[in-house]
Amino acid sequence: MDLLIHKLMNLVLPPIIFVALCISIPPYLFLKFFYSILRTFSMEDMAGKVVLVTGASSGIGEQLVYEYARRGARLVLVARRKNLLEEVAKKARGFGSTDVLVVCGDVTKVEDCKRFIEEAVNHFGCLDHLVNNAGITNICPFEDVTNILNFSSMMDVNFWGSIYATHFAIPHLLKSKGRIVVIASPSAWLLAPRLTFYGASKAALINFFESLRVELDPRVAITIASPGVTESEMTQGKHLSKEGVMQVDKETVNLLIGTFPVFGAELLAKRIVNGVCRGERSITEPFYYGAVYLWKVFCPEIIHWFFLWIHAIKPMKRQGMIVTGRGKILDVDHYATTATTPITK
Numbered sequence: 052m053d054l055l056i057h058k059l060m061n062l063v064l065p066p067i068i069f070v071a072l073c074i075s076i077p078p079y080l081f082l083k084f085f086y087s088i089l090r091t092f093s094m095e096d097m098a099g100k101v102v103l104v105t106g107a108s109s110g111i112g113e114q115l116v117y118e119y120a121r122r123g124a125r126l127v128l129v130a131r132r133k134n135l136l137e138e139v140a141k142k143a144r145g146f147g148s149t150d151v152l153v154v155c156g157d158v159t160k161v162e163d164c165k166r167f168i169e170e171a172v173n174h175f176g177c178l179d180h181l182v183n184n185a186g187i188t189n190i191c192p193f194e195d196v197t198n199i200l201n202f203s204s205m206m207d208v209n210f211w212g213s214i215y216a217t218h219f220a221i222p223h224l225l226k227s228k229g230r231i232v233v234i235a236s237p238s239a240w241l242l243a244p245r246l247t248f249y250g251a252s253k254a255a256l257i258n259f260f261e262s263l264r265v266e267l268d269p270r271v272a273i274t275i276a277s278p279g280v281t282e283s284e285m286t287q288g289k290h291l292s293k294e295g296v297m298q299v300d301k302e303t304v305n306l307l308i309g310t311f312p313v314f315g316a317e318l319l320a321k322r323i324v325n326g327v328c329r330g331e332r333s334i335t336e337p338f339y340y341g342a343v344y345l346w347k348v349f350c351p352e353i354i355h356w357f358f359l360w361i362h363a364i365k366p367m368k369r370q371g372m373i374v375t376g377r378g379k380i381l382d383v384d385h386y387a388t389t390a391t392t393p394i395t396k
């Protein structure tokens with residue numbers, strides 16, 4: 052009997068769903084557009100609000116700090132390299148933040164996450180935004196991995212690091228009717244050859260926070276941002292090698308992203324904080340990555356062939372330099388000196 056019902060559903064449901072989708076998409080898109088216009092008139096004012104950013108010592112996290120600072124937010128900066136955090140804090144004060152607290156911490160350690168949330172609330176008395184940004188990447192074909200156990204750190208930082216911090220922040224965010232911002236990645240849904248652990252950790256992150264959004268709605272809001280390839284220590288070559296060792300290697304990163312245009316971190320941060328203040332649920336930047344998602348859903352084989360082709364063509368070699376999306380040229384050797392050192396400059 053059950054088999055018969057399944058057979059009937061297989062026959063009837065797909066065409067019904069398809070027709071319902073065709074009918075509902077135009078009004079849905081219109082309402083979404085209308086609502087997004089309304090939201091531009093009710094942007095969240097960040098002046099005086101308390102924002103905690105993990106992974107604030109470099110790259111996207113550092114630029115998010117500056118963008119929040121320009122809007123007058125009070126800030127808590129978390130990462131492991133204290134010297135870099137102090138430099139970022141100094142600049143953030145220059146950009147307009149009235150109070151910046153630096154707290155060294157490792158997001159993979161649950162006691163550190165508890166401590167930095169407590170220190171933030173003890174210092175400021177509240178917490179308005181938690182920005183889960185800290186992350187690492189791996190670059191290597193899965194079959195080259197020498198010791199599989201060395202890659203559990205990918206989930207420890209990219210997934211558990213955000214979950215621990217969120218767990219301790221929620222009571223305070225409930226009080227302030229605050230917001231959680233999650234820095235995910237299109238690698239979560241696009242194919243991620245050579246970034247298999249990275250893509251999987253980001254997919255887990257998105258799934259967790261999309262479910263949590265339902266549990267917390269409307270008391271705490273959640274914005275999930277998925278940036279494309281963006282200038283940072285990561286795109287300067289910092290990654291876990293096939294041995295599971297953190298290293299900076301420009302050649303390997305060029306092999307992977309040499310074919311993709313690199314987005315400026317400052318512009319990305321501006322767009323993310325804008326979207327966050329507008330109350331967006333998800334932000335994909337650059338926007339065209341969203342269009343690629345349609346290909347992934349409707350024609351997954353074409354995306355598969357595209358990546359086969361990408362990996363077959365010769366990588367572009369730009370020894371010692373990476374050209375950013377804004378045409379700026381960065382000296383990667385500057386990053387190599389600090390990036391592999393976890394604690395201090």
Ligand SMILES: NC(=O)c1ccc[n+]([C@@H]2O[C@H](COP(=O)([O-])OP(=O)(O)OC[C@H]3O[C@@H](n4cnc5c(N)ncnc54)[C@H](OP(=O)(O)O)[C@@H]3O)[C@@H](O)[C@H]2O)c1
Pocket residue numbers: 105106107108109110111112129130131132133135156157158159184185186187208234235236237277278279280281282283284285286289392393
């Ligand atoms: N760059 C891209 O193309 C791109 C694209 C999509 C998404 N993302 C995501 O954006 C986020 C920021 O990365 P990024 O590109 O800006 O790279 P990045 O420059 O390497 O920054 C990573 C940040 O995470 C911190 N971090 C790493 N492990 C940590 C740990 N165990 N505990 C605390 N902090 C830790 C680092 O600080 P310390 O080393 O000082 O601890 C650093 O501040 C990541 O989640 C990444 O996955 C990046």
